[in-house]
Amino acid sequence: MLNLMEITEKNKKVLINELKERIGETEQEVILSVTNILSNVRKQGDKSLFEFTKKFDNVELKSLEVSKAEIDDCFNKVEEDFIKALEEAKTNIEDYHKKQKSNGFLMAKDNGVYLGQRVLPLERVGVYVPGGTAAYPSSVLMNVIPAKVAGVDEIIMVTPPDKDGGINPYIGVAARIAGITKIYKVGGAQAIGALAYGTETIEKVDKIVGPGNIFVAIAKKLVFGQVDIDMIAGPSEILVIADEKSDPAFIAADLMSQAEHDKLASSILVTTSKELYEKVEIELEKQVKTLEREDIIRTSLKDFGKAIICETIEDCIDISNTIAPEHLEIMVDEPMMYLGLIKNAGSVFLGRYCPEPIGDYFGGTNHVLPTSGTARFFSPLSVDSFIKKSSFIYYSKEAIMKNGKKIITLANKEGLTAHANSVKVRLNNECL
Amino acid sequence: MLNLMEITEKNKKVLINELKERIGETEQEVILSVTNILSNVRKQGDKSLFEFTKKFDNVELKSLEVSKAEIDDCFNKVEEDFIKALEEAKTNIEDYHKKQKSNGFLMAKDNGVYLGQRVLPLERVGVYVPGGTAAYPSSVLMNVIPAKVAGVDEIIMVTPPDKDGGINPYIGVAARIAGITKIYKVGGAQAIGALAYGTETIEKVDKIVGPGNIFVAIAKKLVFGQVDIDMIAGPSEILVIADEKSDPAFIAADLMSQAEHDKLASSILVTTSKELYEKVEIELEKQVKTLEREDIIRTSLKDFGKAIICETIEDCIDISNTIAPEHLEIMVDEPMMYLGLIKNAGSVFLGRYCPEPIGDYFGGTNHVLPTSGTARFFSPLSVDSFIKKSSFIYYSKEAIMKNGKKIITLANKEGLTAHANSVKVRLNNECL
Numbered sequence: 001m002l003n004l005m006e007i008t009e010k011n012k013k014v015l016i017n018e019l020k021e022r023i024g025e026t027e028q029e030v031i032l033s034v035t036n037i038l039s040n041v042r043k044q045g046d047k048s049l050f051e052f053t054k055k056f057d058n059v060e061l062k063s064l065e066v067s068k069a070e071i072d073d074c075f076n077k078v079e080e081d082f083i084k085a086l087e088e089a090k091t092n093i094e095d096y097h098k099k100q101k102s103n104g105f106l107m108a109k110d111n112g113v114y115l116g117q118r119v120l121p122l123e124r125v126g127v128y129v130p131g132g133t134a135a136y137p138s139s140v141l142m143n144v145i146p147a148k149v150a151g152v153d154e155i156i157m158v159t160p161p162d163k164d165g166g167i168n169p170y171i172g173v174a175a176r177i178a179g180i181t182k183i184y185k186v187g188g189a190q191a192i193g194a195l196a197y198g199t200e201t202i203e204k205v206d207k208i209v210g211p212g213n214i215f216v217a218i219a220k221k222l223v224f225g226q227v228d229i230d231m232i233a234g235p236s237e238i239l240v241i242a243d244e245k246s247d248p249a250f251i252a253a254d255l256m257s258q259a260e261h262d263k264l265a266s267s268i269l270v271t272t273s274k275e276l277y278e279k280v281e282i283e284l285e286k287q288v289k290t291l292e293r294e295d296i297i298r299t300s301l302k303d304f305g306k307a308i309i310c311e312t313i314e315d316c317i318d319i320s321n322t323i324a325p326e327h328l329e330i331m332v333d334e335p336m337m338y339l340g341l342i343k344n345a346g347s348v349f350l351g352r353y354c355p356e357p358i359g360d361y362f363g364g365t366n367h368v369l370p371t372s373g374t375a376r377f378f379s380p381l382s383v384d385s386f387i388k389k390s391s392f393i394y395y396s397k398e399a400i401m402k403n404g405k406k407i408i409t410l411a412n413k414e415g416l417t418a419h420a421n422s423v424k425v426r427l428n429n430e431c432l
Numbered sequence: 433m434l435n436l437m438e439i440t441e442k443n444k445k446v447l448i449n450e451l452k453e454r455i456g457e458t459e460q461e462v463i464l465s466v467t468n469i470l471s472n473v474r475k476q477g478d479k480s481l482f483e484f485t486k487k488f489d490n491v492e493l494k495s496l497e498v499s500k501a502e503i504d505d506c507f508n509k510v511e512e513d514f515i516k517a518l519e520e521a522k523t524n525i526e527d528y529h530k531k532q533k534s535n536g537f538l539m540a541k542d543n544g545v546y547l548g549q550r551v552l553p554l555e556r557v558g559v560y561v562p563g564g565t566a567a568y569p570s571s572v573l574m575n576v577i578p579a580k581v582a583g584v585d586e587i588i589m590v591t592p593p594d595k596d597g598g599i600n601p602y603i604g605v606a607a608r609i610a611g612i613t614k615i616y617k618v619g620g621a622q623a624i625g626a627l628a629y630g631t632e633t634i635e636k637v638d639k640i641v642g643p644g645n646i647f648v649a650i651a652k653k654l655v656f657g658q659v660d661i662d663m664i665a666g667p668s669e670i671l672v673i674a675d676e677k678s679d680p681a682f683i684a685a686d687l688m689s690q691a692e693h694d695k696l697a698s699s700i701l702v703t704t705s706k707e708l709y710e711k712v713e714i715e716l717e718k719q720v721k722t723l724e725r726e727d728i729i730r731t732s733l734k735d736f737g738k739a740i741i742c743e744t745i746e747d748c749i750d751i752s753n754t755i756a757p758e759h760l761e762i763m764v765d766e767p768m769m770y771l772g773l774i775k776n777a778g779s780v781f782l783g784r785y786c787p788e789p790i791g792d793y794f795g796g797t798n799h800v801l802p803t804s805g806t807a808r809f810f811s812p813l814s815v816d817s818f819i820k821k822s823s824f825i826y827y828s829k830e831a832i833m834k835n836g837k838k839i840i841t842l843a844n845k846e847g848l849t850a851h852a853n854s855v856k857v858r859l860n861n862e863c864l
Contacts, residue, residue, distance in 0.1 A: 082845055085838035096547060099537045107531060107796075115528060115796055120775065122809055136846050170845060206809040225664060228809035232657065253854040260850035287857075292849045339824060343552065348824040353832045355854035358825060361842040362835060364539075364547055365823040377554055377638040377660035379821035389811035391797040392771060392780040393790060400785045403794060406517035410793040413514055413602060414568050417724045418692035422685040422787035425719070 001284045001298065002255075002269060002307040004277065007315075012322050015306070019323065019373065022235045022264045022304065034189045034218045041193030046200045052190040057131075059165045064201050066167055066183040074172030083173060086137060089362045090177055093141055096364030097149045100383040112396030121151035122228075122386050124203060126195035127180070128210035129171055131160035131187055137174035138360060142367050142381065143209050144178035150386035155180055156205060158195065160187025188212075192219035196227045209368075209381065230381060234372035235264035235304075238356055239325035239345075241316040244273035246331040246352055251276070252283035254329055254355045259300040260293040266304035268323065270316040277307045317341045324375040327356045346375045400426050433716050433730065434687075434701060434739040436709065439747075444754050447738070451755065451805065454667045454696045454736065466621045466650045473625030478632045484622040489563075491597045496633050498599055498615040506604030515605060518569060521794045522609055525573055528796030529581045532815040544828030553583035554660075554818050556635060558627035559612070560642035561603055563592035563619055569606035570792060574799045574813065575641050576610035582818035587612055588637060590627065592619025619644075624651035628659045641800075641813065662813060666804035667696035667736075670788055671757035671777075673748040676705035678763040678784055683708070684715035686761055686787045691732040692725040698736035700755065702748040709739045749773045756807040759788045778807045832858055 005011060040048040046064065054060050075083070106116035127143045129135065140157070147155050157180045159167055167185060175183055184202055186194060192212075198204030207228040208220055220229045238258035240251055255267035271277055284301070288294050310316045313332055320328055324344035332338070335350040342348060346369030347359050360367045370378035404423045411419035437443060472480040478496065486492050507515070538548035559575045561567065572589070579587050589612045591603055599617060607615055616634055618626060624644075630636030639660040640652055652661045670690035672683055687699035703709055716733070720726050742748045745764055752760055756776035764770070767782035774780060778801030779791050792799045802810035836855045843851035 078845075081838075081841050085841045088838060089842065096539065099539060100549065102534055105531045107528065113795070117532065117797075117814075118771070123775065133847060138842060138846065225666075225806070228806075234657075247857075249857045250854070253850070253857045256850040257848075257854040260848060287853065290849075291853060292847065297850060336826065339550070342822065343555065344820075345822050348822060350824060350826040351828070353829045353858055354825060354827040355858065357839055357843055357848075357851040357854050358827055358832070358835075359823075360851060362839045363545070363825045363827070365549075365825050370820075374657070374660075375820070375822070377820055379819075380823050382549075382821060384816070384821075387811075388776075388802075388807070388809055389814065389816075390774065390777050390780060390807070391791075391812050392782060393786060393795045393797050394768065394782040395786040395790055395795070396783070397785045400790070403790075406513075406520060407789055407794045409513050409517045410521065410570060411789055413510075414570065415565060415724065416689075416692060416789075417722075418685070418688040418729060419789040419792060421719065421723060422682075422689040422789050425679075425681045425685040426785055426787065 001281065001301040002305040004307045007308050007310060007319060012319065016322060016373070019237070019266055019304070022266065022372070030214055030218055034215055034222060037189040038193040038219060038222060041190050041199065042197045049186050049190055049194055049199060052188065053161065053186060056188055057160050058163060059161050061161060061165055061185060064184045064186055066172070066185060070167065071172045071176050074167070074169035077169035078173050082170070086141070086174060086177055089138070090141055090145065092362060092364035093145045094149065097146050097383050101149065102384065111399040111402055113394065113399045115391070115393040118390045118392065119387050120390060121153070122206040122388060123152070124154040124156065124205045125152045125386060126205040126208045127155060127157045128191060128208060128212050128216060129157055129159040130212050131162065131168065135168045135171050137170045138367065139211060140171060140174035141178050144180055146366065146381055146383045147386040148179050150383045152386050154182070156195065156202065157183045158186050158191040159183065161185040189215045189219035192216060192223060196223035207386065209385070230368065230385060231370060231374065231378055235262055235266065236371040237266045237268065237323070237325040238327040238329065239268045239270060239320050239323060240329045240331065241313065241320060242269065242271045242276060242331040243313060243333070244276050245333070246276060248276060248279035248283045249287070250352060250355070251280050251331065252287055255301070255305065256284065256288060256291065256297050257355065257357055258327065259297040259305065260291065263296055263299045264304065265300045267301060268306045268308065268325070270308045270310060270319050272310055272313060272316065274309050277309065280307070313338060314341065320345065324373045326369045326371045326375065329354070329356060344375045346370045346380055433713065433733040434737040436739045439740050439742060439751060444751065448754060448805070451669070451698055451736065454698065454804070462646055462650055466647055466654060469621040470625040470651060470654060473622050473631065474629045481618050481622055481626055481631060484620065485593065485618060488620055489592050490595060491593050493593060493597055493617060496616045496618055498604070498617060502599065503604045503608050506599070506601035509601035510605050514602070518573070518606060518609055521570070522573055522577065524794060524796035525577045526581065529578050529815050533581065534816070543831040543834055545826065545831045547823070547825040550822045550824065551819050552822060553585070554638040554820060555584070556586045556588065556637045557584045557818060558637040558640045559587060559589045560623060560640060560644050560648060561589055561591040562644050563594065563600065567591070567600045567603050569602045570799065571643060572603060572606035573610050576612055578798065578813060578815045579818040580611050582815045584818050586614070588627065588634065589615045590618050590623040591615065593617040621647045621651035624648060624655060628655035639818065641817070662800065662817060663802060663806070663810055667694055667698065668803045669698045669700065669755070669757040670759040670761065671700045671702060671752050671755060672761045672763065673745065673752060674701065674703045674708060674763040675745060676708050677765070678708060680708060680711035680715045681719070682784060682787070683712050683763065684719055687733070687737065688716065688720060688723065688729050689787065689789055690759065691729040691737065692723065695728055695731045696736065697732045699733060700738045700740065700757070702740045702742060702751050704742055704745060704748065706741050709741065712739070745770065746773065752777065756805045758801045758803045758807065761786070761788060776807045778802045778812055
């Protein structure tokens with residue numbers, strides 16, 4: 001099912017361009033519609049939220065907030081083993097993210113100069129959680145826990161109501177386990193507007209995170225600057241580097257775990273063994289029939305699945321660095337040996353027993369990762385996504401006396417005489 | 433010259449809204465023009481760079497790259513005291529930013545599980561430096577040094593040529609002092625396009641930083657995602673908190689050092705003493721006449737200058753937290769005592785002898801700061817702006833045997849059976 005490629009320098013570029021082509025242009029119509037929704041929410045607040053919910057979700061809500069009793073009820077609707085697994089996942093995710101906390105610093109210099117940097121949590125964050133088949137409880141944990149660990153005071157969740165005006169019980173359970181106390185039943189671009197501008201009920205936040213459909217993604221782009229946002233996620237990738245000793249059944253399964261997400265997802269095998277590739281093909285055919293999303297998987301593999309044969313594992317890594325995949329699996333002996341060679345990858349899964357879903361659900365690393373080659377410059381969601389820094393500096397009278405003239409020189413050369421003047425008045429004042 | 437305000441809860445909101453109104457809508461025309469330029473550069477590479485440079489800068493260039501000899505020559509054109517001051521500033525900026533370097537980590541858990549995070553420098557960065565009166569050598573240092581400290585391999589500078597096809601000598605000197613080796617004579621949206629897409633001469637980068645006019649700012653927004661960008665800077669602010677013991681001459685000078693930047697800049701005095709405010713007004717009138725940019729200063733202070741009288745210093749800080757100023761000066765006894773109360777500020781200047789230009793030029797903190805109230809969620813430019821993180825995870829056979837079932841439960845509840853399958857094949861295989 002994979003497209004076999006012999007790699008050359010020229011080929012590499014073709015490959016990258018093919019992957020890039022997955023990202024289409026946004027239709028003008030969607031942008032206009034979202035602009036309209038945002039402007040309505042900004043002007044009319046709650047009223048427009050009720051109206052859009054009626055229009056888009058076909059529900060007439062009485063109140064936006066999800067009550068404590070509703071969440072209690074979610075726990076009656078879901079299975080015990082799910083709750084237990086989610087709680088254990090929470091612990092693992094928390095443990096990992098606690099390691100990401102960073103501290104400020106203070107440098108004391110001579111002449112009574114000190115300077116430093118503070119690290120402060122954002123005050124209020126909004127988490128968007130999609131409804132329907134894209135309602136993933138694991139994403140609730142992945143978006144909320146780093147914010148909690150960062151020390152964010154208030155985390156607000158928004159999610160569209162189901163057809164009866166309720167919320168998805170798995171989402172409700174995940175929200176409480178993650179420690180969310182405020183949930184509002186509102187989705188789409190209108191939810192993003194509410195978080196960015198605030199309404200009578202929903203308080204304006206400092207940052208909006210979480211995945212969503214094209215309306216949500218465009219709305220996030222449009223409110224950026226008014227608030228901060230996380231990455232805009234594009235189609236995602238898995239790249240598996242495997243040597244001849246790797247199990248073709250494992251590889252086939254892992255490639256399809258990515259392919260089932262989306263017809264635009266890309267699953268790429270890069271291997272030193274053509275024989276392995278042939279066995280993987282057989283496994284793909286065998287396993288795909290047992291999977292619910294067979295159609296999506298077949299389309300995705302046909303359009304964006306690749307198999308690339310290389311001479312050495314180092315060559316395989318070179319290709320991976322060029323593609324900068326969201327997920328990278330390294331199925332070789334002593335995989336840790338190769339970690340230092342990897343330049344661009346959202347998350348790396350090492351060894352033959354570490355399929356990507358370990359990271360999606362349970363291991364502790366974050367599953368919100370840079371997609372579509374943006375691992376070249378973007379990072380996984382982390383505690384750092386929910387902090388801001390602030391620098392500070394103290395100068396004593398002695399220090400400005402010593403250094404003032406140099407500052408005046410630099411300011412004057414830039415033609416900023418009022419900048420120079422602010423130092424001059426202090427030097428003069430002392431001379432009087 | 434300042435607008436006096438008695439502050440109330442309602443007033444605070446009015447104040448914020450007034451400041452927000454400084455940010456206008458971008459004209460459709462500019463966006464269209466920039467889209468055109470970018471698309472041309474993408475298709476035609478160098479050719480379009482020469483054409484746009486002829487069109488917009490009125491220069492027919494022979495080559496884009498600035499030669500080593502041209503930079504050597506810059507050193508003959510600038511004053512010795514400028515070079516010395518800039519070199520000392522460089523040392524201070526480097527010392528401060530080295531403290532910002534962060535490390536990855538590795539957690540080893542039981543059952544042969546380990547996971548961690550790597551911190552990697554971006555590979556290639558582009559720095560935009562404006563020409564004309566907005567050519568600030570200090571900005572070259574502030575944008576380049578953090579990238580250098582982060583370990584970025586290649587830092588490319590672009591700057592528009594002057595009318596004779598040369599570059600501003602102060603910029604050339606600053607570039608070499610900062611450690612830049614590649615400079616191209618190209619400005620405007622076309623320079624941003626070249627950095628984002630690459631041309632025959634200019635290599636595509638991972639991130640673009642540096643200030644620019646509206647064309648540059650829009651171009652950066654439009655290529656975002658293709659590459660990373662720094663913040664889009666809006667009109668900037670200074671907020672001075674001062675008690676009755678503070679020197680009105682100092683305060684007046686500091687307010688004007690911000691006001692001279694731009695008619696849209698906002699300079700705000702928040703004080704516990706109405707008497708002080710009155711003395712500051714007298715000082716403003718006295719000093720403004722001596723400054724080159726008197727007109728800009730008068731307009732800026734009239735439109736966006738404020739004086740707010742409060743009961744206590746804590747009240748002053750409360751207002752500052754609401755405004756989230758780019759620059760915050762605290763002119764009181766023992767200013768460090770108040771640092772813990774400050775929630776939102778780009779950079780804080782402590783004490784009566786620490787005017788904001790110390791940070792602009794010399795102290796060591798970065799002068800690229802979040803403007804227009806975005807200090808609520810954005811941070812100063814830092815070493816972190818030039819790194820990316822990558823997570824990794826290793827699971828042993830034992831670990832997946834122990835935890836596999838929980839992962840299968842979570843994946844199945846999300847309807848992702850191919851995710852579950854990637855764990856199942858490993859559990860089954862072991863059982864065979």
